[in-house]
Amino acid sequence: MKPQKSTAMNSSSLTISLQWLLSLIFLIIFPTCATATPSKLPRLSTILRESETFSELISEDFQTFFYNQTLDHFNYRPESYYTFQQRYVMNFKYWGGANASAPIFAYLGAEAALDSALTGVGFLVDNALQFKALLVYIEHRYYGQSIPFGSREEALKNASTRGYFNSAQAIADYAEVLEYIKKKLLAENSPVIVIGGSYGGMLASWFRLKYPHVALGALASSAPILYFDDITPQNGYYSIVTKDFREASESCYSTIRESWSEIDRVASEPNGLSILSKKFNTCAELNKSYELKDYLETMYAVAAQYNHPPKYPVTMVCGGIDGAPEGSDILSRIFAGVVAYRGNRSCYNTSVNPTETSEGWRWQTCSEMVMPIGRGDNDTMFPPSPFNLTTFIQGCTSLYDVPPRPHWITSYYGGHDIKLILHRFASNIIFSNGLRDPYSSAGVLKNISLTVLAIHTVNGSHCLDILPANSTDPEWLIMQRRTEVEIIESWITQYYADLDATRKRTMFEY
Numbered sequence: 372m373k374p375q376k377s378t379a380m381n382s383s384s385l386t387i388s389l390q391w392l393l394s395l396i397f398l399i400i401f402p403t404c405a406t407a408t409p410s411k412l413p414r415l416s417t418i419l420r421e422s423e424t425f426s427e428l429i430s431e432d433f434q435t436f437f438y439n440q441t442l443d444h445f446n447y448r449p450e451s452y453y454t455f456q457q458r459y460v461m462n463f464k465y466w467g468g469a470n471a472s473a474p475i476f477a478y479l480g481a482e483a484a485l486d487s488a489l490t491g492v493g494f495l496v497d498n499a500l501q502f503k504a505l506l507v508y509i510e511h512r513y514y515g516q517s518i519p520f521g522s523r524e525e526a527l528k529n530a531s532t533r534g535y536f537n538s539a540q541a542i543a544d545y546a547e548v549l550e551y552i553k554k555k556l557l558a559e560n561s562p563v564i565v566i567g568g569s570y571g572g573m574l575a576s577w578f579r580l581k582y583p584h585v586a587l588g589a590l591a592s593s594a595p596i597l598y599f600d601d602i603t604p605q606n607g608y609y610s611i612v613t614k615d616f617r618e619a620s621e622s623c624y625s626t627i628r629e630s631w632s633e634i635d636r637v638a639s640e641p642n643g644l645s646i647l648s649k650k651f652n653t654c655a656e657l658n659k660s661y662e663l664k665d666y667l668e669t670m671y672a673v674a675a676q677y678n679h680p681p682k683y684p685v686t687m688v689c690g691g692i693d694g695a696p697e698g699s700d701i702l703s704r705i706f707a708g709v710v711a712y713r714g715n716r717s718c719y720n721t722s723v724n725p726t727e728t729s730e731g732w733r734w735q736t737c738s739e740m741v742m743p744i745g746r747g748d749n750d751t752m753f754p755p756s757p758f759n760l761t762t763f764i765q766g767c768t769s770l771y772d773v774p775p776r777p778h779w780i781t782s783y784y785g786g787h788d789i790k791l792i793l794h795r796f797a798s799n800i801i802f803s804n805g806l807r808d809p810y811s812s813a814g815v816l817k818n819i820s821l822t823v824l825a826i827h828t829v830n831g832s833h834c835l836d837i838l839p840a841n842s843t844d845p846e847w848l849i850m851q852r853r854t855e856v857e858i859i860e861s862w863i864t865q866y867y868a869d870l871d872a873t874r875k876r877t878m879f880e881y
């Protein structure tokens with residue numbers, strides 16, 4: 372069954388659930404760091420082209436390799452031994468070498484092809500010289516060029532082939548690749564720091580908990596590891612979107628809040644959809660008012676999540692809404708916000724093509740990464756849209772033939788009572804967040820122990836700290852990154868002392 376919007380409209384009983392599921396899933400596509408806009412926007416092509424050009428420029432430093440990865444790490448049936456080619460990229464330019472036990476920075480891939488991370492995740496290159504670090508970037512299975520079963524179509528074809536597509540397999544892949552690299556470079560004593568953002572940030576923190584013998588520490592940027600089960604209130608995400616808009620402008624916030632019922636009112640008039648299509652200059656005639664509402668909702672969420680300096684997209688949207696000519700009606704103001712954010716275009720495209728990220732992430736959220744994100748009555752600036760697990764399970768089962776396992780993440784990785792559980796067990800994890808990022812509602816925002824630390828900024832956005840440093844960066848962002856670097860330095864210093872002590876003791880004992 373192909374997950375498309377047209378399918379969602381065939382059967383009325385499924386309409387609500389699938390429509391709801393799709394709109395939810397579009398939102399969770401965005402736990403992506405490298406792109407400032409979601410993949411569904413036409414602007415994607417520009418970003419891709421930019422990074423391709425940049426990759427050509429730096430291709431001498433970045434070398435691509437493939438590892439023969441095991442399909443299934445967790446059992447011993449013959450088909451588990453199938454392999455696929457997993458892509459990883461290394462940059463040796465700054466490395467101090469194995470003899471010096473110089474560190475390895477490993478970027479753990481997330482729900483996208485690896486390419487954009489090479490330029491988009493600046494933290495590794497920006498700090499490589501200071502640490503004399505080897506840089507390794509590993510692609511997540513089922514994305515980019517790291518696809519089992521020969522092709523993406525085959526790999527996502529049925530419930531059996533999709534079954535190997537999960538986070539536990541992915542971090543086991545990373546462990547194998549890193550151990551292989553260390554062995555091959557005779558760098559067994561080089562400490563590894565794993566780095567990831569968003570979903571990749573979750574993987575980085577979980578990797579440190581599960582594979583302490585492979586990674587000395589983790590930098591987990593904007594990792595919403597507490598958005599599972601009932602740990603975080605459902606409306607955490609949209610409450611922060613709402614707060615961001617309200618802080619930017621009270622009148623902008625009220626206009627948005629009032630606009631939904633106004634859209635419904637106009638849509639219910641004769642020719643209402645046609646009026647809305649003209650008002651919002653949509654490329655295609657609207658068929659349902661939710662097409663417009665989804666479009667706007669996504670725009671506000673993306674603006675809040677990627678509310679980066681120096682442009683601050685929330686401020687851009689509100690500048691349009693508040694700056695509309697005196698006496699403009701609500702919908703004209705909302706449209707002025709669209710134009711301010713998207714630019715003056717010949718028309719505004721509300722449709723979305725599926726991408727490998729949206730398709731892959733939809734499976735992941737429908738199997739194990741079940742994040743109950745919803746909204747109640749009047750608790751955000753958006754219309755209510757509660758998360759209903761029953762409906763969610765029905766929708767996912769009809770899409771994929773297997774039901775989600777909504778509690779597996781907390782069984783396998785934990786999350787409940789995180790401070791109580793981790794403060795005597797875990798070490799060397801940085802949970803970094805920007806509190807204007809809606810996903811920070813489910814981030815770790817309190818220090819857990821002396822080395823499991825929460826480093827956040829009041830005005831930061833999604834994954835901001837691991838994006839490339841820029842001369843326009845505000846002081847608080849420079850400070851956040853500096854703190855993170857100092858913490859990682861202290862882990863490595865401690866590790867070298869431990870390593871020396873172990874070596875001396877070994878010499879003494881034998």
Ligand SMILES: *[C@@H]1O[C@H](CO)[C@@H](O)[C@H](O)[C@H]1NC(C)=O
Nearest residue numbers: 437438439440454455456457
């Ligand atoms: C990976 O597998 C292919 C095909 O089985 C083989 O030709 C190749 O030598 C293997 N590469 C490594 C590094 O083991």
Ligand SMILES: *[C@@H]1O[C@H](CO)[C@@H](O)[C@H](O)[C@H]1NC(C)=O
Nearest residue numbers: 467468469470471472556557
């Ligand atoms: C590293 O150490 C080994 C053994 O001591 C030595 O043979 C080799 O030349 C050293 N390599 C470098 C690059 O210094």
Ligand SMILES: *[C@@H]1O[C@H](CO)[C@@H](O)[C@H](O)[C@H]1NC(C)=O
Nearest residue numbers: 520525528529530531532533
């Ligand atoms: C899924 O596809 C694989 C590979 O083509 C095939 O071997 C298998 O029988 C299929 N499984 C199901 C349950 O359809």
Ligand SMILES: *[C@@H]1O[C@H](CO)[C@@H](O)[C@H](O)[C@H]1NC(C)=O
Nearest residue numbers: 653655656657658662721722
């Ligand atoms: C409305 O439906 C038509 C036909 O399915 C489609 O081509 C068009 O893109 C839809 N409009 C929007 C705004 O999605």
Ligand SMILES: *[C@@H]1O[C@H](CO)[C@@H](O)[C@H](O)[C@H]1NC(C)=O
Nearest residue numbers: 707710711714715716717718
């Ligand atoms: C947008 O573009 C149109 C035609 O390209 C132009 O007439 C209009 O003035 C522009 N609006 C703004 C606000 O720049």
Ligand SMILES: *[C@@H]1O[C@H](CO)[C@@H](O)[C@H](O)[C@H]1NC(C)=O
Nearest residue numbers: 411654655720721722723724
């Ligand atoms: C709108 O976007 C869809 C999906 O990306 C694309 O197929 C379509 O061609 C676009 N329409 C226009 C008029 O740009």
Ligand SMILES: *[C@@H]1O[C@H](CO)[C@@H](O)[C@H](O)[C@H]1NC(C)=O
Nearest residue numbers: 625628747748749750751752
């Ligand atoms: C919704 O919230 C707004 C602002 O917080 C308040 O003015 C309004 O009375 C509330 N409406 C309902 C129906 O609770």
Ligand SMILES: *[C@@H]1O[C@H](CO)[C@@H](O)[C@H](O)[C@H]1NC(C)=O
Nearest residue numbers: 388757758759760761762763
């Ligand atoms: C969830 O949806 C189901 C089926 O549509 C409905 O029966 C149930 O009451 C809903 N649960 C909640 C908590 O709203």
Ligand SMILES: *[C@@H]1O[C@H](CO)[C@@H](O)[C@H](O)[C@H]1NC(C)=O
Nearest residue numbers: 816817818824825826827854
């Ligand atoms: C956690 O501890 C670090 C290091 O002492 C400090 O920089 C940071 O501000 C603390 N975080 C919080 C949320 O208190």
Ligand SMILES: *[C@@H]1O[C@H](CO)[C@@H](O)[C@H](O)[C@H]1NC(C)=O
Nearest residue numbers: 618619828829830831845847
């Ligand atoms: C955050 O930004 C607001 C303006 O949007 C500013 O007033 C405030 O001082 C900033 N806070 C910090 C800690 O930088």
Ligand SMILES: *[C@@H]1O[C@H](CO)[C@@H](O)[C@H](O)[C@H]1NC(C)=O
Nearest residue numbers: 680681682839840841842843
């Ligand atoms: C810094 O940011 C500006 C504005 O976002 C951008 O145009 C510029 O290319 C960036 N510079 C570097 C060195 O990345």
